[in-house]
Amino acid sequence: MYYFAGVDVGGTNTKIGILNGEGDILKSVSIKTESIMGVDYTLNKIWETILVLLDELDIDRDVIKGIGMGIPGPVIEQKKVGFFANFPWEQNVNISEKMEKISGVKTRLENDVNVIALGETLYGAGKGFSKSITIALGTGIGGGIFIDGKLISGATGAGGEIGHMKLEKDGKLCGCGQKGCFETYASATGVMRETLSRLQMNKDNSLYKFIEGDLNRLEAKHVFDEAKKGDKFCLDIVDYVSEYLALGIGNVLNIINPEVVILAGGVALAGDILMEGVKEKLPRYALGITIENLEIKIGELGNDAGIKGASALTI
Amino acid sequence: MYYFAGVDVGGTNTKIGILNGEGDILKSVSIKTESIMGVDYTLNKIWETILVLLDELDIDRDVIKGIGMGIPGPVIEQKKVGFFANFPWEQNVNISEKMEKISGVKTRLENDVNVIALGETLYGAGKGFSKSITIALGTGIGGGIFIDGKLISGATGAGGEIGHMKLEKDGKLCGCGQKGCFETYASATGVMRETLSRLQMNKDNSLYKFIEGDLNRLEAKHVFDEAKKGDKFCLDIVDYVSEYLALGIGNVLNIINPEVVILAGGVALAGDILMEGVKEKLPRYALGITIENLEIKIGELGNDAGIKGASALTI
Numbered sequence: 001m002y003y004f005a006g007v008d009v010g011g012t013n014t015k016i017g018i019l020n021g022e023g024d025i026l027k028s029v030s031i032k033t034e035s036i037m038g039v040d041y042t043l044n045k046i047w048e049t050i051l052v053l054l055d056e057l058d059i060d061r062d063v064i065k066g067i068g069m070g071i072p073g074p075v076i077e078q079k080k081v082g083f084f085a086n087f088p089w090e091q092n093v094n095i096s097e098k099m100e101k102i103s104g105v106k107t108r109l110e111n112d113v114n115v116i117a118l119g120e121t122l123y124g125a126g127k128g129f130s131k132s133i134t135i136a137l138g139t140g141i142g143g144g145i146f147i148d149g150k151l152i153s154g155a156t157g158a159g160g161e162i163g164h165m166k167l168e169k170d171g172k173l174c175g176c177g178q179k180g181c182f183e184t185y186a187s188a189t190g191v192m193r194e195t196l197s198r199l200q201m202n203k204d205n206s207l208y209k210f211i212e213g214d215l216n217r218l219e220a221k222h223v224f225d226e227a228k229k230g231d232k233f234c235l236d237i238v239d240y241v242s243e244y245l246a247l248g249i250g251n252v253l254n255i256i257n258p259e260v261v262i263l264a265g266g267v268a269l270a271g272d273i274l275m276e277g278v279k280e281k282l283p284r285y286a287l288g289i290t291i292e293n294l295e296i297k298i299g300e301l302g303n304d305a306g307i308k309g310a311s312a313l314t315i
Numbered sequence: 316m317y318y319f320a321g322v323d324v325g326g327t328n329t330k331i332g333i334l335n336g337e338g339d340i341l342k343s344v345s346i347k348t349e350s351i352m353g354v355d356y357t358l359n360k361i362w363e364t365i366l367v368l369l370d371e372l373d374i375d376r377d378v379i380k381g382i383g384m385g386i387p388g389p390v391i392e393q394k395k396v397g398f399f400a401n402f403p404w405e406q407n408v409n410i411s412e413k414m415e416k417i418s419g420v421k422t423r424l425e426n427d428v429n430v431i432a433l434g435e436t437l438y439g440a441g442k443g444f445s446k447s448i449t450i451a452l453g454t455g456i457g458g459g460i461f462i463d464g465k466l467i468s469g470a471t472g473a474g475g476e477i478g479h480m481k482l483e484k485d486g487k488l489c490g491c492g493q494k495g496c497f498e499t500y501a502s503a504t505g506v507m508r509e510t511l512s513r514l515q516m517n518k519d520n521s522l523y524k525f526i527e528g529d530l531n532r533l534e535a536k537h538v539f540d541e542a543k544k545g546d547k548f549c550l551d552i553v554d555y556v557s558e559y560l561a562l563g564i565g566n567v568l569n570i571i572n573p574e575v576v577i578l579a580g581g582v583a584l585a586g587d588i589l590m591e592g593v594k595e596k597l598p599r600y601a602l603g604i605t606i607e608n609l610e611i612k613i614g615e616l617g618n619d620a621g622i623k624g625a626s627a628l629t630i
Contacts, residue, residue: 074604082604131470152462154572155446158605165566166600178599251480255570257469284493285481289389289397290473
């Protein structure tokens with residue numbers, strides 16, 4: 001029997017798991033990424049952690065047949081990373097080669113959202129589908145497109161970067177420096193921006209009471225929670241966000257025409273209150289033929305999607 | 316040596332060619348589609364025309380190893396057609412099966428824009444690239460996405476329908492019944508709409524003189540022609556169109572991240588005057604990483620792209 005290591009490299013923490021060929025996590029652990037210590041330090045630390053996990057599981061290191069890694073940045077040909085978002089590591093590093101030198105084990109990489117998409121498609125909400133789009137609604141918006149067994153990674157690792165699709169010409173300013181990006185409207189940050197903006201002229205709502213007038217305490221989750229309790233102010237914001245979610249998803253449906261859309265990340269946890277709006281508004285933006293048999297599902301793997309998907313890169 | 320038939324089924328005319336395995340057209344002819352006579356009539360007529368061409372080329376019918384067809388409608392699994400745009404043929408017909416029964420030759424189908432994309436990628440402007448997007452800028456806008464040897468056809472045949480990506484929320488009304496679609500701004504029809512609208516309040520321009528004040532005579536081509544001569548009114552429209560072209564192409568780049576974008580169709584013939592604007596405006600909409608090494612090219616095969624791409628479906 002063979003085993004695989006799945007590694008989900010994050011800005012602060014890196015999750016590492018040992019999995020079997022069916023994507024079951026036998027054991028996992030989270031370590032500090034400490035990117036400031038340099039790429040070699042972090043990769044060595046990851047490999048040492050894999051060895052510790054193997055030891056604890058009483059698995060021989062020879063039966064580890066692959067290491068898969070999810071990386072916060074554009075990945076080229078599952079080996080090189082164009083650049084690391086927020087890491088002080090050099091550009092175009094061949095992480096695969098480095099890790100193979102350290103470990104002696106075949107190593108493949110993908111963008112972090114792409115591995116979530118792979119995990120959800122193979123082992124989670126997308127199981128049984130051959131054409132899926134996974135949309136991670138978190139601080140930003142990322143996407144992973146899976147078609148007939150393969151991720152659309154793109155020529156320079158930017159495949160699936162749907163968060164920067166423009167939904168408004170000259171719209172809200174985005175962190176990328178451009179304007180009107182999908183993620184400025186429908187990410188957790190997008191929810192916060194709209195809420196803070198509206199709170200400037202409306203303080204008579206249960207959200208404002210909940211945060212006791214302290215804007216620093218505001219989280220996107222609070223908006224959904226108060227909306228669920230019936231607060232009109234928050235319901236209006238949920239309506240606004242679901243409109244842009246429908247617009248963004250609709251555009252992607254017209255281009256990719258998948259069988260299933262999987263929504264992951266913190267904002268997706270809002271659940272029905274957001275989804276109902278999206279489903280109702282989608283027919284205004286997506287061609288009828290793309291939604292006839294479409295399923296829209298919430299991700300099922302939560303934080304495990306990354307290591308599960310990563311492990312599948314080398315299977 | 317084996318040969319292939321490429322068929323490009325259009326609303327009025329159907330182009331039929333006999334090609335070798337390298338995509339060279341040995342002989343081709345255009346016949347009336349006469350869809351009104353029914354699907355069986357048209358398919359039989361296509362097969363009879365193939366036989367005539369073979370006869371003229373002195374090629375034995377046994378060495379025809381495949382028939383590929385480009386179809387104006389969504390194609391599912393290269394066999395069934397969801398519906399025919401403007402044809403009085405029933406929905407979900409298995410054209411592949413019907414044609415194989417008539418001809419005894421393996422038959423595969425794809426959407427008409429997808430076969431143009433396949434033709435341009437394999438034999439035209441996209442030769443040598445493995446990730447391309449072909450955008451057909453005609454009466455409407457269609458797209459064909461080619462990734463590592465395969466077209467993205469979608470779950471229900473709507474893959475690549477980028478013409479209905481929304482560029483303006485609640486924008487111009489589209490023929491599809493929705494609003495703000497890419498093709499309402501940047502197709503030949505889009506150019507005409509904007510021009511007719513502006514001519515209502517500005518008649519002091521060389522375009523108006525050219526059409527002698529008869530709005531019925533207006534064609535999109537005239538706008539580009541007069542712009543090339545320096546007419547300010549037309550240059551402003553070209554600027555407007557190139558802005559939306561850049562926005563639409565930028566969005567697709569962020570999602571697919573191809574190596575090359577191939578522009579085909581009548582509007583693409585405007586050439587430099589349109590392309591310069593698009594290239595200049597693209598960095599406002601596409602992520603930097605998607606345009607670093609990107610090539611934007613004009614299609615090279617013209618009207619032959621369809622039969623060349625169609626023939627490749629069975630190779």
